[in-house]
Amino acid sequence: MTEKNISGTLEETLAQIRHICANSSDILINRITAGGIPCAVLTCEGMLSTAIMTELIIEPLTEIPVQKDSKAFYQYLEQNLLLSLDRPVIRNFDELFRFLYSGFAVILAENQHTALAFGVQGYAVRSISEPSGEANLYGSHDGLTEAVRTNMSLIRRRMKTPLLKFELSTAGHLSQTDICLCYMTDRVPPQMLRQIKKELDSIKLDTILSSGYLQPFLEKCRGSLFDSVGLSQRPDVLCSKLLEGRVVLLIDNTPFALVIPKLFIENFQTLDDYQHKPYYAAFSRWIKYGAFLIAVLLPALYIAVSMHHPELLNSTLLLILTDAEQKAPLSLTTETVFVLLMYEIIREAGLRLPKSVGGAVSIVSGLIIGDAAVSSGLISTPMLTMTAISVIAGFVTPDLNAPVTIMRLLFIIAGGLWGLFGIGLLGMAVLYNLCATETFGFPVTAPLAPFYSRAMRDVATRVNFHRMQFGNFTVEEYHEQNS
Amino acid sequence: MNKIHNHQLTAILFLSGAWSVICIPSLYGNGQISGTFAACLIQILCCLPMLALRTGTFSNQIQKHKSLGILYILFFLICGANGFSQLWEAAPPQLLPASGKLTAAVLIALTCFYTSSAGLRATARAAPIVMSIFIISLLVLILGAWNRADLSRIAFRTTDFLPSIRTYFSLSGELAAVWILSDTVRNHKNAAVNSYLIAKAAFCILILFFSITSGGRLIHLNGYPFFTLTALSQPLQGQRADALYILVFVMLHIMHTTLQTGLIEHIAEQMYPIAEKWSAPVSLIFMLIPAYFFKSAVLENMIFYSLPVLILLIPLSLRIRQFMQSIHKKEFTHEIS
Numbered sequence: 001m002t003e004k005n006i007s008g009t010l011e012e013t014l015a016q017i018r019h020i021c022a023n024s025s026d027i028l029i030n031r032i033t034a035g036g037i038p039c040a041v042l043t044c045e046g047m048l049s050t051a052i053m054t055e056l057i058i059e060p061l062t063e064i065p066v067q068k069d070s071k072a073f074y075q076y077l078e079q080n081l082l083l084s085l086d087r088p089v090i091r092n093f094d095e096l097f098r099f100l101y102s103g104f105a106v107i108l109a110e111n112q113h114t115a116l117a118f119g120v121q122g123y124a125v126r127s128i129s130e131p132s133g134e135a136n137l138y139g140s141h142d143g144l145t146e147a148v149r150t151n152m153s154l155i156r157r158r159m160k161t162p163l164l165k166f167e168l169s170t171a172g173h174l175s176q177t178d179i180c181l182c183y184m185t186d187r188v189p190p191q192m193l194r195q196i197k198k199e200l201d202s203i204k205l206d207t208i209l210s211s212g213y214l215q216p217f218l219e220k221c222r223g224s225l226f227d228s229v230g231l232s233q234r235p236d237v238l239c240s241k242l243l244e245g246r247v248v249l250l251i252d253n254t255p256f257a258l259v260i261p262k263l264f265i266e267n268f269q270t271l272d273d274y275q276h277k278p279y280y281a282a283f284s285r286w287i288k289y290g291a292f293l294i295a296v297l298l299p300a301l302y303i304a305v306s307m308h309h310p311e312l313l314n315s316t317l318l319l320i321l322t323d324a325e326q327k328a329p330l331s332l333t334t335e336t337v338f339v340l341l342m343y344e345i346i347r348e349a350g351l352r353l354p355k356s357v358g359g360a361v362s363i364v365s366g367l368i369i370g371d372a373a374v375s376s377g378l379i380s381t382p383m384l385t386m387t388a389i390s391v392i393a394g395f396v397t398p399d400l401n402a403p404v405t406i407m408r409l410l411f412i413i414a415g416g417l418w419g420l421f422g423i424g425l426l427g428m429a430v431l432y433n434l435c436a437t438e439t440f441g442f443p444v445t446a447p448l449a450p451f452y453s454r455a456m457r458d459v460a461t462r463v464n465f466h467r468m469q470f471g472n473f474t475v476e477e478y479h480e481q482n483s
Numbered sequence: 484m485n486k487i488h489n490h491q492l493t494a495i496l497f498l499s500g501a502w503s504v505i506c507i508p509s510l511y512g513n514g515q516i517s518g519t520f521a522a523c524l525i526q527i528l529c530c531l532p533m534l535a536l537r538t539g540t541f542s543n544q545i546q547k548h549k550s551l552g553i554l555y556i557l558f559f560l561i562c563g564a565n566g567f568s569q570l571w572e573a574a575p576p577q578l579l580p581a582s583g584k585l586t587a588a589v590l591i592a593l594t595c596f597y598t599s600s601a602g603l604r605a606t607a608r609a610a611p612i613v614m615s616i617f618i619i620s621l622l623v624l625i626l627g628a629w630n631r632a633d634l635s636r637i638a639f640r641t642t643d644f645l646p647s648i649r650t651y652f653s654l655s656g657e658l659a660a661v662w663i664l665s666d667t668v669r670n671h672k673n674a675a676v677n678s679y680l681i682a683k684a685a686f687c688i689l690i691l692f693f694s695i696t697s698g699g700r701l702i703h704l705n706g707y708p709f710f711t712l713t714a715l716s717q718p719l720q721g722q723r724a725d726a727l728y729i730l731v732f733v734m735l736h737i738m739h740t741t742l743q744t745g746l747i748e749h750i751a752e753q754m755y756p757i758a759e760k761w762s763a764p765v766s767l768i769f770m771l772i773p774a775y776f777f778k779s780a781v782l783e784n785m786i787f788y789s790l791p792v793l794i795l796l797i798p799l800s801l802r803i804r805q806f807m808q809s810i811h812k813k814e815f816t817h818e819i820s
Binding site: 308309311312313314315418419420421422423424425426427428429431432433435436443445448449450451480481 | 594610730
């Protein structure tokens with residue numbers, strides 16, 4: 001687009017607009033005379049509400065008394081008519097198209113170097129519904145939608161304080177996507193905020209179609225298995241993060257907000273933990289920690305022990321496993337990798353297919369393939385049981401699905417090749433990968449490494465709110481300065 | 484270098500030292516226990532002057548005296564090589580499932596190449612986590628050995644006292660890292676170093692005590708007190724759990740080698756910034772080569788003789804030099820005035 005200023009006659013300006021948008025069919029130009037001044041009302045089809053447009057723009061325009069010139073016409077519009085609450089003044093074509101494509105109505109008058117825009121957006125958006133990915137028993141049931149302004153209101157409804165600040169800007173050279181930086185002015189680490197803004201300003205992408213486009217720019221550690229920037233669909237979760245001094249980034253056209261920074265331990269925390277009694281919340285936390293280890297290590301340990309360290313098994317178990325494995329034609333490692341890859345294929349198929357066909361996939365995979373493979377002797381039952389337990393345990397921490405899937409396969413290969421020795425080697429590599437991950441000076445391993453004993457009240461256990469209300473924790477405590 | 488916490492320094496040094504301790508061969512009597520205790524006291528007495536004598540940061544010193552940096556690099560190479568040598572010597576009782584000892588060492592070296600590339604700060608963060616896993620496994624080990632422990636199995640031999648002091652010193656290469664790492668610690672440096680020395684001595688004495696009391700004469704069959712203890716201490720009935728200690732074995736060796744590689748990388752980078760990329764792979768290769776040709780006893784001798792130079796003589800000589808320079812400077816300014 002162009003940053004050229006609006007100038008010349010109305011006819012010339014309109015010609016230029018038609019030229020820039022290459023006579024695009026969705027740009028509607030209505031020439032009218034209002035207050036005795038020739039002017040044009042520009043809109044983008046489908047982006048605004050026709051009813052609001054007629055009621056708030058067209059009707060008042062026709063009732064304007066005769067003005068002496070265009071300048072007086074603009075003055076009258078600005079001072080005497082409250083056509084909409086959002087009324088920016090446009091000076092160049094770049095701004096003009098941005099507002100036009102955002103659902104604003106733009107009024108251009110003869111011989112004027114500016115245009116007036118009026119917010120009458122009325123495009124179709126999905127209504128607020130329960131987030132699909134972050135199910136919660138006791139929390140609120142509304143989730144973010146695709147419209148950034150709706151999402152801002154969802155957060156604002158929960159945080160009625162002037163300390164919560166929203167900063168709107170655009171990103172994406174062509175898409176001009178609205179992004180909104182949210183933070184608590186009294187709690188956000190100023191250095192982190194500065195760095196985030198700098199990072200966002202440096203993005204040279206053409207389009208921002210999802211949160212995944214921005215995430216890599218905010219994750220400072222390359223090659224990491226784990227996320228250092230979080231995602232959430234829940235406004236209540238976002239509010240809790242904002243209270244801890246984190247920055248939330250809302251992106252237009254995506255129902256996921258980015259949370260900066262994210263700690264590894266947060267993968268095991270849910271809003272329901274704060275609803276239950278502390279003893280149950282702590283129990284549930286430890287179940288999740290255990291499930292994560294089972295998801296990653298169980299098949300690998302099974303292979304390593306069966307193939308390289310059978311002395312670790314008691315004689316009864318050893319006999320059962322030996323008997324089962326003797327009937328299977330493939331090696332234990334190959335068998336496990338094969339089953340896990342099949343599971344991943346079925347999962348992908350179930351995810352992409354229409355829901356009506358998804359049921360059929362479950363029947364084919366679960367009953368036909370699974371049952372047939374075991375009864376034909378292709379796959380041994382103990383191995384299938386271990387794999388199934390591991391996969392189910394992975395569902396407990398959905399945010400860690402990607403690293404768990406990859407790590408599980410790598411651990412299986414390492415365990416199959418070198419037994420516990422291989423698992424130890426890979427375990428150390430993964431631990432170092434996790435420990436090296438940080439963003440804007442915040443290590444994802446905090447508060448475990450470096451260790452903050454005060455934070456254990458919400459990690460090793462979950463203390464009640466009588467104790468939780470004291471302390472004023474902010475994430476800045478975990479910031480690690482470079483020398 | 485990035486700043487680390489004092490508990491992280493304790494954990495790094497302890498884990499690096501613990502690797503050497505689990506590879507101590509042939510210690511079977513009360514002489515060793517008292518010798519180890521004495522060695523620990525001597526080390527505390529050595530470390531206190533070292534911390535007091537050091538002049539400025541290590542980074543500043545090696546930029547002024549490059550030979551100092553080279554000396555430290557050589558020392559850490561020997562420590563790393565000794566680690567691999569110990570792995571090869573201790574490997575048979577552990578029955579590493581990797582095909583051959585060389586493969587096991589190469590796999591560890593490759594992992595260390597990755598872990599050292601993550602930086603010393605990642606090592607500092609990983610150390611307390613590894614240490615907590617290690618302490619849990621140690622508790623299980625001791626619980627298993629508790630029922631077998633019999634004090635009458637301790638052989639009273641005072642002749643072992645002096646050799647065990649020497650052994651303990653030759654397995655304390657990480658003491659040389661104290662000066663370098665203490666520059667990076669935010670606060671309570673001395674407390675962190677003392678905690679490490681006490682923890683290491685306690686661990687060593689604990690291993691010796693339980694391996695002697697629960698193993699008795701059996702300990703001679705294996706030669707390595709720690710591995711004998713893992714074989715004897717079986718917390719579960721009907722199945723052997725000693726293979727699980729392979730995980731501990733691997734974790735400690737990686738921590739030990741990563742520390743040496745990370746320190747070499749840090750010193751090389753300070754001296755020659757261009758060396759940042761290749762110093763880790765080159766140092767790992769130069770650890771594997773001597774480890775292949777020399778027995779750990781030879782490398783331990785080298786560590787034993789060079790350790791006093793690095794932890795006492797060099798800080799002392801630098802302090803004297805600084806003192807002389809300050810006197811010279813005072814005289815010069817006095818003459819001018």
